[in-house]
Amino acid sequence: MIDRTDYYEAKLAYETDPSDVYAAFKAGNSVLVVDVRSDEAWAQGRVAGAVHMHYSEIVRRAPAEIARDIEVVVYCWSPGCNAGAKAALEFARLGYEVREMIGGFEYWVREGYPVEDADGVHHRPVDALTGIARIRTRA
Numbered sequence: 001m002i003d004r005t006d007y008y009e010a011k012l013a014y015e016t017d018p019s020d021v022y023a024a025f026k027a028g029n030s031v032l033v034v035d036v037r038s039d040e041a042w043a044q045g046r047v048a049g050a051v052h053m054h055y056s057e058i059v060r061r062a063p064a065e066i067a068r069d070i071e072v073v074v075y076c077w078s079p080g081c082n083a084g085a086k087a088a089l090e091f092a093r094l095g096y097e098v099r100e101m102i103g104g105f106e107y108w109v110r111e112g113y114p115v116e117d118a119d120g121v122h123h124r125p126v127d128a129l130t131g132i133a134r135i136r137t138r139a
Contacts, residue, residue, distance in 0.1 A: 014088070016099045018108040021073055025049070032066060034074045036087035037105070041077060047105065048114035048121045050075075055087035062094055072098040078106035 024031045035046045036055040046052070053061055055076075066072065072091050076083035084100045091098035101108070109115055112126035 014099055015102050016073055017102050018111050018113055021047075021101055021108075022111075022113050030070050032070050032072050033101070034066075034072055034087065034091075035076075035105070036074050036083050037076050037081075041105075043118070045105070045109070045115045045117040047075065047108050048116040050116075053087075055083045055090060058087055058090040059094070062091065062096070066096070068096060070097075072096050073101050074098060075101040075104045075108070078104045 021031065021033060033047050033050040035042055035050045035052050036058075037046075037052075038054065039052075042052045051065075053065070055074075074084050074087040074091065076087070079102065081104060084104060088098045088100045103110075107130060109124050110127035110129075111131040112123055114121050115124055
């Protein structure tokens with residue numbers, strides 16, 4: 001039987017969340033964020049600075065486009081989407097250090113972090129249920 005401590009240590013090794021990803025960006029850590037959603041979802045907006053690679057393309061594209069020595073964080077739309085888990089599995093099979101950003105793009109946006117689209121980088125209002133606007137540091 002797995003110890004609870006082991007379980008939560010393992011969980012944190014394989015998952016991250018929007019606030020930790022944003023903190024890693026602010027600290028200058030080398031993290032590559034990969035949006036694994038559809039072209040249409042990508043066009044609606046994405047994590048500022050993310051690269052787009054649909055989860056079905058990872059096996060073909062990642063070895064040629066993404067260095068193996070960088071931490072990869074994948075995300076899909078929301079907690080109701082499992083494309084992030086599918087993508088993390090493919091990256092792991094290829095030998096990448098990968099984590100899934102729980103909450104996905106939905107919670108990135110709701111927490112007020114930078115969003116990029118065809119009009120540039122901007123912030124959407126912080127959702128009072130997921131973040132406290134007065135403590136968010138804007139990039």
